[in-house]
Amino acid sequence: MSLLQVSDLRIWDGITGNVFVPNSSFELKPGSCLAIVGESGSGKSLTCRAIMKLNKRTIRQSGDILLKGIRLDQLSEKEIGRRRGKQLYLILQNGMRAFDPTSAIGIHLRETLVHHYGWSRSEIVDKMKQAMLMVRLKDPVEIMNKYPHQLSGGMLQRIMIALAIVLEPDIIIADEPTSALDTVSKYEVMEQFVRLRENMGCSMIFVSHDLGIVRKLADEVLVMRNGSIVERGDASVLFSEAEHEYTRFLVSSHTALNEHFKRVTGGPVYVNR
Amino acid sequence: MSGYIFRRSLLAIPLLLVISFLTFVLNALSPMDPAELVLHAQGVPRITDELITATRTALGMDQPFLIRYLDWLFSCLQLDFGNSYVTGKPVWSMLGPAFLNTLELTILSVVAVIAASIGLGIVCALTEGRWLDKSIRGAAFVLTSMPSYLLAALLVWYFSVKLDWLPTTGKETVQSYILPVSVITISYAGHYFRIVRSAMLMNLNEDYVLFGRACGLPESRITIRLLRNSLQVAVSVFCMAIPIILGSTVVIENLFAWPGLGMLSVKSILSRDFPIIQAYVLVLAAAFVVVNTFSDIINALINPKLRENDL
Amino acid sequence: MKRIGSLLQDRLALLSLFIITSTLLAGIFAPWIAPNDPEEVHMELRFASASWEYLLGNDHLGRCVLSRLIYGIRPSVLGVLAVLAISVGIGTAIGFIAGYFKGKLDALLMRICDIMLSFPGYVMTLGIIGILGVGLQHILLAFVLMKWSWFARIIRTSVMQYADAEYVKFSKTLGIGSLRIIWKHIVPVTVPVIAVTSSSAFSSMVLQLSGYSFLGLGVQAPHAEWGMMLNEAREVMFSRPELLLAPGITTILFVSAVHFFTDALQVALDPKLGSSGRKKQRKGRFQTANLQGSEVA
Numbered sequence: 103m104s105l106l107q108v109s110d111l112r113i114w115d116g117i118t119g120n121v122f123v124p125n126s127s128f129e130l131k132p133g134s135c136l137a138i139v140g141e142s143g144s145g146k147s148l149t150c151r152a153i154m155k156l157n158k159r160t161i162r163q164s165g166d167i168l169l170k171g172i173r174l175d176q177l178s179e180k181e182i183g184r185r186r187g188k189q190l191y192l193i194l195q196n197g198m199r200a201f202d203p204t205s206a207i208g209i210h211l212r213e214t215l216v217h218h219y220g221w222s223r224s225e226i227v228d229k230m231k232q233a234m235l236m237v238r239l240k241d242p243v244e245i246m247n248k249y250p251h252q253l254s255g256g257m258l259q260r261i262m263i264a265l266a267i268v269l270e271p272d273i274i275i276a277d278e279p280t281s282a283l284d285t286v287s288k289y290e291v292m293e294q295f296v297r298l299r300e301n302m303g304c305s306m307i308f309v310s311h312d313l314g315i316v317r318k319l320a321d322e323v324l325v326m327r328n329g330s331i332v333e334r335g336d337a338s339v340l341f342s343e344a345e346h347e348y349t350r351f352l353v354s355s356h357t358a359l360n361e362h363f364k365r366v367t368g369g370p371v372y373v374n375r
Numbered sequence: 376m377s378g379y380i381f382r383r384s385l386l387a388i389p390l391l392l393v394i395s396f397l398t399f400v401l402n403a404l405s406p407m408d409p410a411e412l413v414l415h416a417q418g419v420p421r422i423t424d425e426l427i428t429a430t431r432t433a434l435g436m437d438q439p440f441l442i443r444y445l446d447w448l449f450s451c452l453q454l455d456f457g458n459s460y461v462t463g464k465p466v467w468s469m470l471g472p473a474f475l476n477t478l479e480l481t482i483l484s485v486v487a488v489i490a491a492s493i494g495l496g497i498v499c500a501l502t503e504g505r506w507l508d509k510s511i512r513g514a515a516f517v518l519t520s521m522p523s524y525l526l527a528a529l530l531v532w533y534f535s536v537k538l539d540w541l542p543t544t545g546k547e548t549v550q551s552y553i554l555p556v557s558v559i560t561i562s563y564a565g566h567y568f569r570i571v572r573s574a575m576l577m578n579l580n581e582d583y584v585l586f587g588r589a590c591g592l593p594e595s596r597i598t599i600r601l602l603r604n605s606l607q608v609a610v611s612v613f614c615m616a617i618p619i620i621l622g623s624t625v626v627i628e629n630l631f632a633w634p635g636l637g638m639l640s641v642k643s644i645l646s647r648d649f650p651i652i653q654a655y656v657l658v659l660a661a662a663f664v665v666v667n668t669f670s671d672i673i674n675a676l677i678n679p680k681l682r683e684n685d686l
Numbered sequence: 687m688k689r690i691g692s693l694l695q696d697r698l699a700l701l702s703l704f705i706i707t708s709t710l711l712a713g714i715f716a717p718w719i720a721p722n723d724p725e726e727v728h729m730e731l732r733f734a735s736a737s738w739e740y741l742l743g744n745d746h747l748g749r750c751v752l753s754r755l756i757y758g759i760r761p762s763v764l765g766v767l768a769v770l771a772i773s774v775g776i777g778t779a780i781g782f783i784a785g786y787f788k789g790k791l792d793a794l795l796m797r798i799c800d801i802m803l804s805f806p807g808y809v810m811t812l813g814i815i816g817i818l819g820v821g822l823q824h825i826l827l828a829f830v831l832m833k834w835s836w837f838a839r840i841i842r843t844s845v846m847q848y849a850d851a852e853y854v855k856f857s858k859t860l861g862i863g864s865l866r867i868i869w870k871h872i873v874p875v876t877v878p879v880i881a882v883t884s885s886s887a888f889s890s891m892v893l894q895l896s897g898y899s900f901l902g903l904g905v906q907a908p909h910a911e912w913g914m915m916l917n918e919a920r921e922v923m924f925s926r927p928e929l930l931l932a933p934g935i936t937t938i939l940f941v942s943a944v945h946f947f948t949d950a951l952q953v954a955l956d957p958k959l960g961s962s963g964r965k966k967q968r969k970g971r972f973q974t975a976n977l978q979g980s981e982v983a
Contacts, residue, residue, distance in 0.1 A: 156588055158580075187591030194589075199582040202600045204607060204677070214590040265590070393801050398813070405817045520942040522893050522913065524900050525934045528920050532927050622808035626897045641901055644816040652816035659809040667804065 104129035105305050106153070106273055111165035113148050113157070113329075122148050122161075123329040130273065135299060135306040137320030137337065139313060139352065145329040146309045150275045153307075154190050155182050170272065188218045191271035195278040197258025201250040207258075208246030211265055218269065233264035237294045256287025263294050267302070274298070275307045280315060295319060313356040317341055325349045380672050387668045394660045395451065399444050402653045409434060412647060413460050456654035461646050466654045469639060474658060476546065477628070477635035481621045483552065484559040488620070489613050491564035493606070496571025500605075503576060515565035523562040527630050530554055544632035555631045559620060570612050574605035607677050614670025618663040699950030705943035710767070713759030722750035724757040725908045742932050745915070746922055751932050754910035758933070761822050761905050762912045763940065766891045769826045769833075774884045776830070777837025784838065785845025786868055795838070802835035811894075815903050822905045825898050829891060837883060844879040848872050878955035885951055889944035896937060912937050 106129060113123040123145040130136045138146045152163045155174065167174040169189065174182060186192075194200045201210055208230075215226045227243065234242035237260040250258060259279055266274050276295065280288045292315055298304050299319060310316050316323060316337065323340050325333040325348065333346040344350040410430040414422045431437060435446065450456070456466035495515075499508040518526065531554060535543040542551045578584065578601050587597045628637030636655060643651040712719050728748030742751040780799075784792040814828040815821075848854060849872060857867050896913030898904040900920075905911035912933045919929035 151585075154589060156585060183588075183591055183593065185591070186589055190589075192586070192589035194582055194586055196582060200586040202583045202587070202604065204600070204603045210587070210590070213592060213596060217592060217596075262586075390801065390804055394804065397801075397805075401813055401817055406819075516942065516945065517938065520889070520938050520945055521934070522896050522900070522916070522937055524897060524913075524920075525916060525930065525937065528916070528923055528930060532923055532930075536924055618806050619808075622806035625808060625812065626901060629901055640812050640816070641903065644812065644820065644903060647816075647819070649817070652813060656809055656813035656816075660805050663806045663809070664804055 105132045105170065106130040106307075107166070107168040108149075108153065109166045109168075111149065111152060111163065111167070113145065113152055113161060113163045116160045116162040121329070123152075126165075126329075126331055128324055128331065128334065130305055130307060131321075133303050133305055134321040135308055135319055137316040137323045138307065138309045138326055139311060139316055139323060140326035141311060144326040146326055147277050149326070150192065150277050150307060150309055153275065154186055154192060155179075156186075156192070187214055187269060187271070189272045191266050191269055191274050193259070193262045193266065193274060193276040193279045196282045197255050197262060198250060198282075200262065201258060203250055206247050206249055207253070207261060211246065211261075214265065215268065229268045230264065233267040234261065236267060236297075237261075237264045238290065239264065254287065256283050256290055259283065259287070259291045260294055263291070263298065266304075267298070270302075273305045273307060275309075277309045278311070279308075280310070280312065292318070313341075313352060325352065379675055383668060383671055383675075387664050390664050391661055394664065395448055395657060396444065398653060398657045398660065399447060401656070402649060403440070405649060409460075409649060410436065412649065451654075451657060456657075457650040459643075459648055459651055461643075461648045466650050469651065470636070470654050470658065473634060473636045473639040476633065477621065477624055477637065480552075480555060480559075480624055480628070480633060480635060481617070483556050484563075484620055484624075485613075485617050487556055487560040488563045488567060488616060491560055492567035492571050492613075493609070495564065495568035496575060496605075496609070497602070499568065499572040500575035500579070503572075508572075512569070515568065518561050519565040523558055524626050524630055526561060527554070527558040527627060530558060531630075546631075546633055551631075555624075555627050555633055558627055559624065563616060563620060567609070567612060567616060571605060571609045574608040575601060578604045607674075610677055611670065611674050614666065614673060617670070618666045621662060621666075622659060696950050696954070698946055699954075702943040702947040702950065705939060706947060709759055709763055709940055709943075712756050713764045716756050716760060720750075720753035720756045722753045724749060724753040724910045726750070745929060746918060746926075751915075751929075754915060755912070755932060755936055758910040758912045758915060761899075761909070762892060762896060762937075765822060765826055766829075766888065766895055769829045770884055770888055770891060773830045773833040774837050774880065774887075776834040777839075778841050778880060780834070780838040781841025782845055782868060782872070785842040786849050786864065786872065788846075788849075792842075796842070799835040799839050802832070803839065805832070807832045808894075811898070812903075815898070820903045820906065822899075822911075825895060825904050829895075833887065833891075837880075837887075840883050841876060841880060844876045845872055848875050878951075881955060882948060882952045885944065885948040889941045889948070892937075892941060892944070 108129065109127040111123060111126040112121070114121040126145075126149060128136065138149065140146055148157060148161070151157045153167055153174070155163075157163065163175075165175065169185070174185070177185070201207055208227075211230055212223065212226050215221055215229075221229070227246070230246065231242040234245065239245055239257060239260055245253065245257070245261070253261075262279075279295070280291050283291060295306075295308070296319060299306065306319075308316065308319055320337040323333075323335060323337050324331050325340075325346065327348050333340065333344065333349045340349065341353055344353055408427070410427045411422065413430055413434070414426060419426065435443060438446070454467045454471075456470065458465055459469060462469070495511055499511055502508045531543050534541045534554065540550075541554055542548065545551050581604070583604075584597055584601060587600060624633075624635060625637035625641065627633065628635045629641055632638065636659070640652065640655045642648075643655070726749060728744065730748065742755070745751055745754070780795055784795040810832050811825065811828040814831065815824050818824040818827070851871075854867060854871050857871060895904060896911070896916070899911045899913030900917045902914075902917065905914050907914070915933040916930060916937075919926070919933065922929060
């Protein structure tokens with residue numbers, strides 16, 4: 103039994119009629135990590151947001167989305183609102199812009215947790231403190247009093263992960279969570295995702311165009327191109343025996359780049375660890 | 376924060392000094408001899424050279440330029456702007472009450488403008504692209520293309536002449552406030568609501584809205600965030616609107632015979648009453664600087680990012 | 687060129703452009719186009735309604751309203767256009783110098799701009815008219831004095847943006863002369879900003895000028911000007927409200943055309959404006975700056 107089943111998902115622009123994603127079907131098994139790879143504009147983000155029904159009003163979607171046997175696509179806005187955050191959690195690419203710039207980080211955390219769990223202030227601070235320490239954020243209380251612009255992108259990304267740890271959602275959808283980061287922050291954030299998988303056994307949909315990260319994290323991989331899924335399969339198999347030309351191209355360019363990088367730097371690189 | 380307020384306020388002082396100096400220079404540039412003007416204005420029948428020299432001394436015009444400036448500046452600081460050439464009364468006794476009247480009109484209008492802009496901006500942003508949004512924007516487009524005096528004339532013609540509901544001029548009853556304030560509100564809200572609208576729409580596409588929704592926050596919380604962020608842009612615009620409205624009540628005041636600065640200044644220009652013009656420019660420019668300083672401080676209070684930037 | 691092409695496809699923009707150009711041409715060739723002498727008084731024709739000889743009727747002195755409207759273009763529109771050109775010219779020069787060379791010169795020029803901008807435009811214009819006396823030329827002079835700093839500020843900001851661009855740095859390293867870089871790399875990209883800014887300033891200046899004339903501070907009788915015509919019409923508003931129509935509608939039509947054209951220009955020249963977050967700040971600043979200039983008459 104799969105945790106999430108998406109079938110015949112179609113996404114199009116309600117005004118111009120442009121179809122972004124013609125027909126996608128995929129599923130996520132409990133405790134596994136599904137990676138969606140592909141170049142920019144291949145419809146990865148739209149697919150993720152469609153699962154949570156978070157696309158803009160002008161973008162329409164059709165198809166069945168089944169979470170634990172419940173048809174998400176048929177729920178009212180209010181019902182799906184209750185499931186967002188608590189069951190489905192989205193981690194965005196740019197932490198800098200994901201938090202309300204006019205209020206301190208802690209306010210967002212508190213509002214979210216109060217809304218879903220109704221905890222008291224001290225409970226929230228306690229839980230967030232633990233979670234933030236887990237993702238290696240020092241001085242959690244101080245961080246919660248800071249505004250987004252006072253923190254780095256990597257820290258904000260880890261705060262989003264910490265919130266996920268406290269919320270304990272069924273599925274974490276991470277939409278290119280490391281693409282906007284520098285190499286060091288990228289490593290720190292990736293480390294947390296790996297731990298999230300290892301320690302919490304979290305189910306995850308992980309969108310990336312960085313194959314090195316995908317290889318490390320994913321059980322299954324979907325390759326998207328121009329809105330269509332061109333290849334799918336086991337992560338380990340896919341990297342060695344890709345069938346679709348496009349996947350082979352992605353993998354080979356990735357390997358070539360790494361080989362070159364290794365030769366130049368004379369050592370293993372992080373993406374291949 | 377208090378450090379910022381202090382530094383920002385300090386910055387206004389040199390600006391005020393430069394403004395006062397420029398105002399003084401402006402007056403000195405006048406092609407007319409003040410002494411002659413005073414004598415003319417006082418209706419002296421035959422102006423002799425001796426009389427002019429005597430008047431010049433009386434006006435302190437034989438002093439060096441800088442001394443005269445400093446003298447003038449110090450008396451201005453004590454609200455002594457000299458005497459009107461025409462009436463001979465102290466300038467402040469005419470300017471002060473007029474200033475208060477203008478201030479009254481301005482404050483009422485600014486409140487109305489802000490309320491209307493925010494209200495219309497929110498309504499338009501939430502109904503973006505639908506008929507309500509389109510019709511409000513269409514109406515605003517025509518109204519802002521219209522000179523405000525024409526709008527005023529039309530309103531007067533309809534409400535005062537045809538319906539006889541409101542007084543055409545003056546500042547006697549509560550009703551006499553309605554037309555001037557509405558004209559200013561329509562002219563300016565037509566501009567400013569678009570800022571609120573586009574700020575709201577721009578923020579709607581921001582990631583924090585998406586993330587807030589993804590965290591399952593109720594739409595009401597998200598709207599509050601949206602408003603807080605959009606109004607931040609709007610606040611700086613509104614703060615700028617205050618001095619602009621203060622300065623441009625001129626036309627409206629003259630149209631409605633509102634006994635304010637605008638009427639006084641135009642009357643003084645037509646009768647070449649320089650001390651009043653000079654004091655008018657100085658007082659309004661100073662008010663402009665003060666309001667700008669306040670608006671910067673308010674902005675910094677709302678927008679934490681600005682606080683850290685060193686001015 | 688492609689951008690101009692897309693502008694021409696917008697019908698509303700095309701119509702606006704048509705209104706603007708025909709107004710300008712009518713103003714330039716007023717003596718040939720106007721059916722009558724705008725200042726000729728016919729007391730027997732006071733408040734006469736439209737006739738074949740006087741298409742829009744006659745005013746309180748029996749003068750031809752249509753001819754007065756056409757002659758009124760000269761101060762109301764052409765005068766403002768000339769002043770706009772001068773202040774944009776000064777503003778561009780200073781904006782480019784400050785934005786490109788930066789450093790102390792920039793700081794000095796911008797302080798001067800700040801001081802100029804800290805005077806409310808309306809007040810200063812009144813002050814200048816007050817000192818120099820009433821008359822169109824003094825209002826126009828005041829406009830130049832008050833507006834250049836505003837243009838300089840906006841243009842400097844946009845020059846700065848591009849002066850830091852990689853390709854400009856690259857050209858600098860290659861040892862290409864400053865003037866050449868400015869001409870080849872910076873002028874083309876700042877033209878949209880200059881065009882949109884001046885276009886939006888144009889409409890507000892037309893409204894302001896007519897406001898001053900309305901107060902009797904600008905064009906002096908018997909010369910024709912839109913604001914003054916409205917003022918003359920206002921005096922008989924209670925008995926002959928229809929006299930407000932001709933100059934009123936003309937002003938609205940022309941100013942709306944400029945507004946529409948500005949919007950279309952903005953869209954055509956900078957399609958990205960407002961669509962992506964990166965541009966957001968710039969747009970915000972731009973609008974703020976726009977508003978400071980748009981004092982309503």
